[in-house]
Amino acid sequence: MSGRLRIQWLRIRVGQETWQQRYDLDGSLVAVVGPIDRGKTSMIECVDFLFGRTVQFRGAVDQRLRAVQAQIQIGDGTYRVTRDRDHPGTVWVEEADGTPVGHFLLRSQDEKPSWSTWLLMRLGLDEMFASVRLPGDRRLSFAEDLLPYLHIRQEDIDRFVVRPPSRTTPRLAVFKLLLHLTTPETERLAGAITDTRNRITLQRRKARDLARFLRSSDATSEKALDAELVTLREREREARDVVARLRAAANASATHMAHLHRQVDEARARLSEAEDTVERDHRRHQEARSKVKALRDSLSHVDAVEDVEPCEREQLTYAFDACPACRQGLGERVVPPGHCGVCVLPLPGAAVEAERARLRKMEEAAATALATADQDLRGSGEVVRRARADLDTARQRVDQHLAASTSPHVDAIAAATGELAALSAQISALTRLRAPHDQLRRLERDTERDARKLKEMRERHLQLSAQLVRPGDALERLNSLFRQIVHAFDLPWATGRARLDPETWTPLVDDQDFGQRGGGSRTAVSVAYSLALLLYALEQPADFHLPHLLILDSPQKNLGRNSHDQALAARMYRWMADYLQDRAAALSGTTSGQRYRDFQLVIVDNAIPAEVRDSFRPTVTFDEDTGFVRELEHPHGPPLPAEQLRFGDDVGIELGSTA
Structure with missing residues (x-):
């Protein structure tokens, strides 16, 4: 089982046949930077779109984007993946040399695997995910249930940890599978237990109602x-x-x-x-x-x-x-x-x-x-x-x-x-x-x-259950990694008491849960939590099967421009750059060192502190004149013509003066 998942390059088609130049993303530390409204988030949403999510693109991207293509390394193979907005229910897959692999539907049909199943098979997670039955008989999928661990979206990074509270059940189901706190057989058995228990409850309720009805009249004696x-x-x-x-x-x-x-x-x-x-x-x-x-x-x-x-x-x-x-x-x-x-x-x-x-x-x-x-x-x-x-x-x-x-x-x-x-x-x-x-x-x-x-x-x-990994062991290791990262970030006013809740597996800092902290602090805690999961997957791949990809969109969200907030941002970036590179160098020549070379951390932000900017290679940079959709002069439509301001008496008349 290999947890490798890396995006080597990405490109988009803005017409029926016009593919734009590729964006190179092949690296361990990758940055996508530029001013606001340049399409940085849209670029990362294209990755989600390829992986099967339903994405509501905005503005010029929504108007012009027709298809997305990327080359990804997943498991032990390298594939070229294409999804067309005119045929959004199908994903086309080729080998890196162009040899067709096949097309996969987002929803499974007949005996052919769906796109989600194909991705999970490449990562060795298909049997695990197929064993879980959620309420409403829903099944776990790559896009809906695993991708939120891999891509922390801009609008969510300070709102909740990985998934909203309403999705706690599937979040925990995926987490326990990845952490080997359960197995496919255990999950199938748990599903059968739930079904049997529900069936017994229903049968007993029907039996009570029948007995009450039969006792109500001599005619039914x-x-x-x-x-x-x-x-x-x-x-x-x-x-x-x-x-x-x-x-x-x-x-x-x-x-x-x-x-x-x-x-x-x-x-x-x-x-x-x-x-x-x-x-x-x-x-x-x-x-x-x-x-x-x-x-x-x-x-x-x-x-x-x-x-x-x-x-x-x-x-x-x-x-x-x-x-x-x-x-x-x-x-x-x-x-x-x-x-x-x-x-x-x-x-x-x-x-x-x-x-x-x-x-x-x-x-x-x-x-x-x-x-x-x-x-x-x-x-x-x-x-x-x-x-x-x-x-x-x-x-x-x-x-x-x-x-x-x-x-x-x-x-x-x-x-x-x-x-x-x-x-x-x-x-x-x-x-x-x-x-x-x-x-x-x-x-x-x-x-x-x-x-x-x-x-x-x-x-x-x-x-x-007695044969599974003891939650305490995994919890202790994750707590250690999380504390280490929180300590390195040096959150303002934090005492350093950082751990995961043993019931929800969500972060607690100074015994405050995620929602009790301020906006900027929540962003930092969310980043620390996701980095701790990535580190655990890199160092203990046999115990934690999380793919080695993490995309952080706007890790400086809600951080101000004052010196204290900017110092916090610098510490966060310095840790990401220094620790991961130092760890890869220290483990060079070992199996763990290979994993540190194969992982991918993609940062999407307006700017990266200058002292660590060179650590992120490649870096995709947008500026005031260039955005994600190339050669786009007016992303939101042509500007209105200039209007001559009026002075003197005309102003009073225009404003409705009664003079």
């Missing part, structure tokens, strides 16, 4: 409900048996009804067949009658034209079946009067007699066929009458069975089913009344089970 349910369930069983018997009888009746319906269908089929036969016989009868009539008409014509001259005879139509030679049909052929119906030649006298004989023979055959067709028609008509009678009989049987058997079964089944439904509704209503008793039993069982589980988890938590 468990014994009375159980007795009534037994009676109703017995009646329900009997009603089910009745319904089953009725449905069985109805099924038997339905089987016979189906048989009767089949008989109706069969009778209807026989009637349809008989009606088809009658129709065919009727057609044959009509055809035979027409043929007989035609032959008789032919005979009448033959008799009528026998004595008439051939030229005066009417045209006759003879019905011959076919030509005797070729057998072609001659039935529709029109023959001139007195001519042969076959050869169409004039008929001699003997031929007329022969034709008459032939027609009579054909007429006799046609009459015989007509008699046969008439007999067949009467026979098929009788068959139709009998088939229709059979159908009527079958239908009557269906109606009789329906009236005698099916309808009574339907009524009986409806009545029995209605009674069964009423019993089931009563049972359902009583079961709902009985449900609170069952719920009460479940709550009691679940509470007993969770209580046993809670006891086991507390015993395990005690075992794990």
Whole structure:
């Protein structure tokens, strides 16, 4: 696990493609100095923006800034990081040589780590932070919970220590994790203990409310409900048996009804067949009658034209079946009067007699066929009458069975089913009344089970807590470092009694907490506290996992320009410059010395005392003509044009004089 976190350089984009020149920040002691309103704080807020904070930029920076890019050393790697204000939910990461690493969302999605998780993984803190569950099921993050230890902001440096009082819970959670006063397993177990304890409290409250409700009325008496349910369930069983018997009888009746319906269908089929036969016989009868009539008409014509001259005879139509030679049909052929119906030649006298004989023979055959067709028609008509009678009989049987058997079964089944439904509704209503008793039993069982589980988890938590670093050891070392720094600062009117509160881990100077001191004194105490944490992380990295980066914005805030306040500022800066450099030199060649070379302390201030100014390299300097956003002539807009002042009588008029 490496606590290295250093910003090597930073640059901004002020248009769609225009990246400004880099600001070099690669050093252990770095200063950003210049007059007020030059963008010093905005520059450091760009670092926060890169690390995932939501930053409200101001003035010209807010209007012109489009993206921020920096190269950072974190853990064992060096990366180029970019965050675009047009896509603020995503951070792009590359290796120092430009090889893409990936893009990371500020909020985790699916299985891909978020930007906060990626940063914590590089520092070896991801498992620690993931183990803590804050109120509202919120998780610790780099930007919201770790960054406040690393960047003491200008507006906060004299207001509170690291986090406001409302954020004490996450502040302490991070502090204890970093100080190894807890472990991921301990935190997960503590979260499970809290959840189980809350669940037990909720279950007991519900159980009390249920018990109070159930005791409030005899209608909810468990014994009375159980007795009534037994009676109703017995009646329900009997009603089910009745319904089953009725449905069985109805099924038997339905089987016979189906048989009767089949008989109706069969009778209807026989009637349809008989009606088809009658129709065919009727057609044959009509055809035979027409043929007989035609032959008789032919005979009448033959008799009528026998004595008439051939030229005066009417045209006759003879019905011959076919030509005797070729057998072609001659039935529709029109023959001139007195001519042969076959050869169409004039008929001699003997031929007329022969034709008459032939027609009579054909007429006799046609009459015989007509008699046969008439007999067949009467026979098929009788068959139709009998088939229709059979159908009527079958239908009557269906109606009789329906009236005698099916309808009574339907009524009986409806009545029995209605009674069964009423019993089931009563049972359902009583079961709902009985449900609170069952719920009460479940709550009691679940509470007993969770209580046993809670006891086991507390015993395990005690075992794990015994293996942790003793708070007293860490507190003693931090107190020593804090006292050393406060003594070096030589706070006015302070007696030198400086320590950390063992409950809140916040600074006490002369037994006064942070809020009880004056503004300038609070600033100095806040600086001393943050420097003590940084020193402890550098000297005891195995016991304190705070990253080795500290940004102090306005460490002279609320210090006046008088000699006493300026002397205090000089002592603060002298200690930061001399102690850290001397310590790095003393530990040169050792592992601790390497850590003192890798740490980074960034100071943002209007000016640095001249005697230590050379100790801060690199130094980013802004002046009256240059600010954070380069080549910006009027950061807050063009000035108003000069206005000519008026004198004499005009002045009185302009001021509303009544003279």
